[in-house]
Amino acid sequence: MNPDKWLKENTYHHSAFANIADLVKEKKKKGYKISLCIPTLNEEKTIGKEIIIFKSELMNRVPLIDEIAVIDSGSTDKTREIASEYGADVYLSSEILPGIESKKGKGENLWKAIYQLEGDIIVYIDADIKNIHPRFVYGLLGPLIYRDEVMYVKAFYDRPLAFSDGIRPTGGGRVTEILIRPLFSLFYPELTPIIQPLSGEYAVRREVLEKIPFPIGYGVETSHLLDIYHEQGMQAFAQTDLDQRVHRNQPTRDLGKMAFGILQAFFKRLAAHDIVKFKEFESQILRQFQAHDNNFEVIEIHIREEERPPMIDIPEYRKKRGIK
Amino acid sequence: MTKEEKAAILADLTDFDPVFREIKELFLSNLVMISEIPAPTFEEQERVGFLLNKFSEANLINTSTDEYGNALGIHPGTGEGKNILLVSNIDTSVDFTVDHSVSVGPGTVTGPAVGNNAVGLAAITVLPSLLDKLGITLKSNLILMGSTRSLGKGSLGGLRFFLKNTRHPIKAGICLEGMKLGEISHRSLGMMRCEIIYNTPDNFDWKMFGRIGAIETLSEIISRIREIPIPSKPRTSISFGSIESGTEYSFVSSEGILRFEIRSESEEMVSMLKHEIQNIVAEVSSSYGIEVSMNVVGQRKPGGIPFTHPLTSSARGIMDALDIKYSVQPTTSELSAFIDSGIPAITIGITNGTRKDKNTEEIEIEPVSRGLKTLLGLILSVDREEYDES
Numbered sequence: 094m095n096p097d098k099w100l101k102e103n104t105y106h107h108s109a110f111a112n113i114a115d116l117v118k119e120k121k122k123k124g125y126k127i128s129l130c131i132p133t134l135n136e137e138k139t140i141g142k143e144i145i146i147f148k149s150e151l152m153n154r155v156p157l158i159d160e161i162a163v164i165d166s167g168s169t170d171k172t173r174e175i176a177s178e179y180g181a182d183v184y185l186s187s188e189i190l191p192g193i194e195s196k197k198g199k200g201e202n203l204w205k206a207i208y209q210l211e212g213d214i215i216v217y218i219d220a221d222i223k224n225i226h227p228r229f230v231y232g233l234l235g236p237l238i239y240r241d242e243v244m245y246v247k248a249f250y251d252r253p254l255a256f257s258d259g260i261r262p263t264g265g266g267r268v269t270e271i272l273i274r275p276l277f278s279l280f281y282p283e284l285t286p287i288i289q290p291l292s293g294e295y296a297v298r299r300e301v302l303e304k305i306p307f308p309i310g311y312g313v314e315t316s317h318l319l320d321i322y323h324e325q326g327m328q329a330f331a332q333t334d335l336d337q338r339v340h341r342n343q344p345t346r347d348l349g350k351m352a353f354g355i356l357q358a359f360f361k362r363l364a365a366h367d368i369v370k371f372k373e374f375e376s377q378i379l380r381q382f383q384a385h386d387n388n389f390e391v392i393e394i395h396i397r398e399e400e401r402p403p404m405i406d407i408p409e410y411r412k413k414r415g416i417k
Numbered sequence: 418m419t420k421e422e423k424a425a426i427l428a429d430l431t432d433f434d435p436v437f438r439e440i441k442e443l444f445l446s447n448l449v450m451i452s453e454i455p456a457p458t459f460e461e462q463e464r465v466g467f468l469l470n471k472f473s474e475a476n477l478i479n480t481s482t483d484e485y486g487n488a489l490g491i492h493p494g495t496g497e498g499k500n501i502l503l504v505s506n507i508d509t510s511v512d513f514t515v516d517h518s519v520s521v522g523p524g525t526v527t528g529p530a531v532g533n534n535a536v537g538l539a540a541i542t543v544l545p546s547l548l549d550k551l552g553i554t555l556k557s558n559l560i561l562m563g564s565t566r567s568l569g570k571g572s573l574g575g576l577r578f579f580l581k582n583t584r585h586p587i588k589a590g591i592c593l594e595g596m597k598l599g600e601i602s603h604r605s606l607g608m609m610r611c612e613i614i615y616n617t618p619d620n621f622d623w624k625m626f627g628r629i630g631a632i633e634t635l636s637e638i639i640s641r642i643r644e645i646p647i648p649s650k651p652r653t654s655i656s657f658g659s660i661e662s663g664t665e666y667s668f669v670s671s672e673g674i675l676r677f678e679i680r681s682e683s684e685e686m687v688s689m690l691k692h693e694i695q696n697i698v699a700e701v702s703s704s705y706g707i708e709v710s711m712n713v714v715g716q717r718k719p720g721g722i723p724f725t726h727p728l729t730s731s732a733r734g735i736m737d738a739l740d741i742k743y744s745v746q747p748t749t750s751e752l753s754a755f756i757d758s759g760i761p762a763i764t765i766g767i768t769n770g771t772r773k774d775k776n777t778e779e780i781e782i783e784p785v786s787r788g789l790k791t792l793l794g795l796i797l798s799v800d801r802e803e804y805d806e807s
Contacts, residue, residue: 141521142449149446153439154474175523180442223518224453 094327100286103243103331107232110333113155116231119238120157127158128212129230132202134166136220137175143218143225144179150227157231162210163220164189164202172220184209190409196399198309199293207302207404208413215302219293222338229335233296236331244301244329245321247287248294250338266291267345272352273315276359280368281319283327290318291355294335301329303410307401311351312358316400319362346381350396353379357398418727418734418798426797427738429553430790436550437786440543444785445521447471448539452519452531458508458571461486465507468538468563475545477561485578488563491585492545494800497556500585501799502760503544503792504576504751505537505593506567515776527779532770536595536780538563540767540789547793555800560585564751572610572715576754589728589799590762591792592751596773598784598791599741602748602764603729604721605756606652607687609679609713613638613698615662616708617671629705631662631673638675638709641697645690651682652747655690680749684719717753722761731798732763735791761804765791 110116120127129147133140144161151157163176163183177183187195189205203217214237216230229248236243269291277284284290291314305320307313321329357377363369379394404410411417456464468488472480477490488507509530511517519528541561548555566574580587594600615631639657647653655677662673679694681687695711702709722728724745736743748764755762767788770780 137522138520141523142519145442145445145521146449149442153442171523175521178523179445179521223516226450 094283096283096286099283099327099330103236103327104286104288105232105236105331105333107228107235107333107335110231110235111228113151113157113227113231116235116238117155117157120234123238125213125238126211127214127216127234128206128210129158129161129216129218130203130206130210131161131163131176131181131218131220132166132199132206133163133168133172133176133220134199135168135170135172137168137170137172139223139225140172140220141175141179143220143222144176144181146225146227147218147230148180151230157234158216160211162206164206164209166197166199166202190407192409193407196309196401198399200307200309200313201401203313204307204309204401204404207299208407208410213299214296215299216296217294224337229294230296232333232335233294236333237296237298240331242328243331244298244325245317245331246296247289247318247330247332248292248335248338249288249332250292250335266348268348268352268355272355280363281322284318284322287318287330287332289332290315292338294338301325303405304403306403308354308358308398309401310396310398311354312398315355316358316362319359319366323362323366349381350379350394353394353396354398357396358400361398361400418731418802422798422801423734423738426735426794426801429551429797430793432551433547433790433793434786436547437789439550440546441782441786443546444539444543444789445526445782447542448526448531448535449519449521451538451542452526452528452535453517455511455513455515455517456508457512458510458566458568460513461507461565464538465563465565468507468542471542472561475542477545483579483582485575486565487575487579488565489579490561492548492555492559492561494555494557494559499557499588500560501555501557501796502560502562502587502590503541503593503796504562504564504590505541506534506751507538507563507565507575508567508571509533510568510774511776524782525779526782527777529776530774530778532595532768532778532780533773534593534595536767536770536785537593540593540785540792543789544792547789551793553793553797555796557588557800558585559796560587567751569610570714573717573751573754576751577757580754580758580760587758587760588804590751590755590760591795591799592755592762592764593792594750594764594766595780596768596770597766598768598788599736599743600764600766601729601732601736601743601745602721602750602752603724603726603732603745603762604682604747605717605719605753606680606682606747606749607684607719608715608717608749608753609687609691610715611677611679611691611694612712612714613675613677613694614710614712615673618706618708629707630669630671632670634701634705634707634709635660635662635673635675638697638701641701642677642694645693648686651686653679653681653683653686653690655679682719682747687719717749718757720756721747721752722763726761727802727804728761728763728795728799731802732765732791732795735794735798739787739790739794741787741791763795765795767792
C-alpha cells in the first residue's frame with residue numbers, strides 16, 4: 094500500500110471518536126467486550142489518577158470498557174495498593190500462569206494480560222502518563238470499533254505531517270528517529286508512516302494478539318508491528334493522534350539498552366521473514382562506558398530479549414478459552 | 418432551624434453514604450481533570466468549557482456562559498420561582514508555565530490549586546447526580562456557577578457581573594471553598610488590594626544613581642507602613658503579598674512593584690490605612706524626586722449576615738448533626754459580592770487540606786463525603802425555609 098494513501102486513510106485524531114455514546118452503541122451492536130490493561134512497575138505517582146479517570150469516565154458514566162486491570166511486575170512502592178483502592182483488578186504478573194516460569198519485563202505483563210483478561214479487544218496504556226485523559230482509550234478504540242478490518246491501533250502524540258500553516262517534521266522520540274525509522278526505511282518501507290512505532294499505548298484485537306510471539310523486554314512494540322505486518326499487511330493498522338503526552342524523559346544510557354533489545358527482536362524477524370540471514374548474535378552484552386576522573390570504565394549489561402510464544406500455543410490458555 | 422426541620426433534612430440524606438460511594442469516582446475524576454486545566458485569572462476559557470460540558474451531561478438547563486465567561490447551568494426546581502446560587506471560583510493564581518499534573522495517592526489528591534478551588538468546582542459538577550440519585554426534588558432552581566475573574570485583579574468580576582445582570586432573583590448564595598471543612602463564613606472582611614509601583618523617571622537626576630533604586634525605596638516604604646499602628650479591634654491587618662524588582666547583583670534596579678492587602682472588619686479603618694499609606698508614598702516620592710505611585714486594584718466592603726440568620730444557623734445545625742466541629746471565620750472570598758448585592762450568603766468548605774497555594778497543595782479524600790453532605794443539607798434548608806427579606 095502506498096504510504097501516503099495509508100497515512101490519509103488510516104490516521105485519525107482522537108476528536109473523531111469523542112462522541113462516546115455512539116462508540117458504545119456500535120460496540121454493543123458488535124458484541125465486543127473491551128479490556129484495559131495497565132502494566133506497572135513502581136508507578137504510585139500516576140496509577141491512581143489513571144484508574145480514577147478511566148473507571149469514572151469510561152466504565153461508570155458510559156460502558157465503553159468492561160474491565161480495568163493492572164498487571165504488576167512486583168512494585169516495591171504503593172502501586173498495587175493504590176490501584177486496588179481505586180477499583181482496578183490488580184494482578185501480580187508472577188502469579189498469572191503459575192505453571193510457567195515467570196520472567197521480568199513489560200512484554201511479559203502484556204503477554205499475560207492476554208490470558209488473564211476477558212476482552213475481545215485489549216487496550217494497553219502505560220502507567221507513567223502525567224496528563225491522562227479518556228481520549229487515550231477512546232481514541233484508540235474508535236478505529237477498531239468502527240472498522241472491522243483494522244486489527245491494531247497505535248497512538249501517536251503529534252499532529253499529522255501537513256499543517257495549514259506549513260509543514261514541519263513530526264515523529265517519535267530519539268530511539269524512533271535514529272533507529273527504528275531508518276531500519277523500517279531500509280527493510281520495511283511500508284511501515285514508515287506509523288508515526289510513533291514505539292508508543293506504549295495501543296489497542297489490539299484478541300484474535301491477533303493471541304497469535305503473535307511477545308518479546309518480554311524492549312522489543313515488544315517493534316515485534317508486534319513486524320509480525321502483524323508480515324501476516325496481514327498495512328490494512329491491519331491504524332493510528333490515532335492523542336495530542337500531547339507528558340511522561341518521564343529517559344536518560345540516554347537507558348535508550349541504549351532499549352535500542353539493544355529492539356535490535357535483537359528486529360534482526361530475529363529479518364531472518365524469520367527471509368529478508369536478511371544472520372548467524373547467531375556474537376553476544377548479548379551491551380557495553381557502555383563511564384568516566385571516573387581520567388579513567389574510563391566499561392559497564393557490561395546483559396540484555397537477552399527473550400520471547401514468549403504466541404499465547405494460543407499455551408495449553409492453559411487454550412483450555413480457558415475452550416480452544417481445541 | 419428547629420429540631421423537626423433538622424430531622425426532616427437528615428431523613429432525606431439517609432441514603433447519602435451509599436449514593437456518595439457511587440459518585441465518588443466521578444467526583445475524583447472531575448477533580449483531577451479540572452485541576453489539570455490551567456486557568457489563571459482572565460484566562461479561564463478552557464476550564465469553563467470543561468464545566469459547561471459537565472453541566473450539559475448532567476442535563477442542566479440554560480447551560481451557558483455570559484460576557485464575563487462564567488460557566489452557568491440550572492438544575493430546575495418544581496417552579497416556585499426562587500433561585501439558590503451555588504458558586505465556586507474557576508480561576509487560580511497558578512501560571513500556565515507551572516506543571517499542572519495532579520497525583521492521586523492513597524487518600525489524597527496533590528497538585529497546584531486542587532484545594533483552592535478545584536474541589537469546589539468538582540463538588541458543583543457532581544451535585545446534580547447526588548440530587549438525582551437521592552431522589553431529592555427542590556422547590557427552588559439551583560443555579561450552578563463557576564465564576565471567572567475572581568482572584569487578584571479579577572476582584573470577583575465574574576460573580577459581580579452575574580449578580581448585577583441576572584434576571585433570576587437570588588434567594589441565597591452558597592460559596593464553596595475546597596478547604597477547609599467545618600469553616601463557616603457569614604461575614605466578609607473589608608479588603609483593599611493595592612500596588613505600589615516604582616519607576617525611574619525620564620528626568621531622573623543621575624547624580625542620585627546608585628544611592629536610590631526601586632529595592633531601597635520599596636523597602637523604605639514597607640518599613641514605614643509597618644510603623645503604622647494596627648488595631649486589634651476592629652480586627653485589622655496589612656499583608657505584603659509580593660515584591661518584584663531587580664535583575665542582577667550589582668545593577669541598581671530601576672523598576673519595582675509591591676503588592677499588599679489591607680483587611681479589616683471596619684470599612685473606615687481600611688480607608689484610613691489607605692490614606693496613611695498614600696501619604697507615605699507621596700512623601701517618599703517627593704523626597705527623592707522619583708516616581709512612586711499607588712493603585713487600588715481590588716476592594717471589598719465588610720459586611721454579611723448575622724450569626725443568627727437562618728442560613729448561618731442551618732449550617733451550624735447541620736454540621737452539629739454530622740459531628741463536624743465548626744468554626745466561624747470572616748472571609749474575603751465570593752461572599753463579598755453577595756453582600757454588596759444585598760443577598761444572604763454563606764461560605765463553607767468541602768474537605769481538609771494542606772500546603773494551600775503551593776504547587777504541592779494537597780486535599781484529603783475521606784472528608785469530602787461529609788463536606789458534600791453538609792452542602793446538600795444546607796441546600797435543602799435554604800430550599801425549605803422562608804427568609805425575611807426586609
